[in-house]
Amino acid sequence: MNTKEFNTYEDKEQFVQGVFSNIAKHYDLMNTVLSFGQDYFWRKFAVKEMNIGPYQHVLDVACGTCVFTKEALRQEPTLTVEALDFNVEMLDQGRARMERADLLDQVNLVHGDAMALPYADNTFDAAMSGFAMRNVPDIKQVLSEMQRVVKPGGKVVVLELAKPSAFGFKQLYNFYFSYILPIIGKLSKDNSSYAWLPESLRRYPHQSEILEIWKSLGYEQATYHELTGGIVAVHEGVVPETTTNK
Ligand SMILES: C[S@@+](CC[C@H](N)C(=O)[O-])C[C@H]1O[C@@H](n2cnc3c(N)ncnc32)[C@H](O)[C@@H]1O
Numbered sequence: 737m738n739t740k741e742f743n744t745y746e747d748k749e750q751f752v753q754g755v756f757s758n759i760a761k762h763y764d765l766m767n768t769v770l771s772f773g774q775d776y777f778w779r780k781f782a783v784k785e786m787n788i789g790p791y792q793h794v795l796d797v798a799c800g801t802c803v804f805t806k807e808a809l810r811q812e813p814t815l816t817v818e819a820l821d822f823n824v825e826m827l828d829q830g831r832a833r834m835e836r837a838d839l840l841d842q843v844n845l846v847h848g849d850a851m852a853l854p855y856a857d858n859t860f861d862a863a864m865s866g867f868a869m870r871n872v873p874d875i876k877q878v879l880s881e882m883q884r885v886v887k888p889g890g891k892v893v894v895l896e897l898a899k900p901s902a903f904g905f906k907q908l909y910n911f912y913f914s915y916i917l918p919i920i921g922k923l924s925k926d927n928s929s930y931a932w933l934p935e936s937l938r939r940y941p942h943q944s945e946i947l948e949i950w951k952s953l954g955y956e957q958a959t960y961h962e963l964t965g966g967i968v969a970v971h972e973g974v975v976p977e978t979t980t981n982k
Pocket residue numbers: 749752753756797798799800801802803804820821822823826848849850851865866867868871872873
């Protein structure tokens with residue numbers, strides 16, 4: 737499919753499904769290679785920001801291969817996690833990871849769409865999502881859904897690629913992202929799927945604009961942290977007591 741234009745939400749979801757079906761088996765390795773191993777530290781930071789407590793029930797939206805889920809369970813081993821994704825191949829990888837780690841009794845893997853979460857209001861103590869917002873058709877809708885299913889006072893935390901702004905670093909990063917990364921993708925034989933990575937970031941709003949979306953939804957204490965010079969941003973907010981989304 738031509739990625740230049742998505743005419744409908746369904747167009748984008750269908751395209752993204754294809755990308756992740758293609759790369760599911762190599763996703764973890766490529767993630768580590770392309771981030772120079774930094775993704776571990778980014779996830780660790782993001783999970784800490786959730787302030788999760790013992791025996792809480794947490795949602796991982798667009799969990800993919802469950803790397804983020806596993807980090808949450810590493811930090812708080814008594815958690816139960818609902819790990820949701822709409823791509824069957826990615827979920828299969830996630831299930832395998834949870835099985836290898838002997839965590840399947842604490843993780844419920846669910847095939848579902850982040851745009852319409854299949855849960856009642858106020859179901860979870862907290863919710864998180866990693867590297868998914870560039871891929872969804874409507875960021876505001878997904879953040880609204882996360883707010884709806886998390887109890888008032890609970891944290892929502894989102895880790896995603898961002899746009900570095902420091903002069904020099906920004907140019908270097910853009911060069912890496914636009915020229916080097918697609919070559920690495922080509923070597924992995926998933927050229928068109930890896931071409932989506934820089935393209936999706938190019939289309940994604942700056943982290944400061946994303947924060948405005950959080951604020952418009954009424955998240956309390958909404959803020960973001962830039963990590964590794966702004967290569968990624970962790971946005972977070974607290975679900976208010978009363979919200980129009982419930
Ligand atoms: C880049 S991967 C990130 C996976 C994982 N969260 C991580 O941190 O590594 C993006 C994931 O988002 C999922 N995804 C994209 N759009 C989605 C949607 N609308 N609903 C559910 N999952 C979605 C994809 O299937 C894919 O597994």
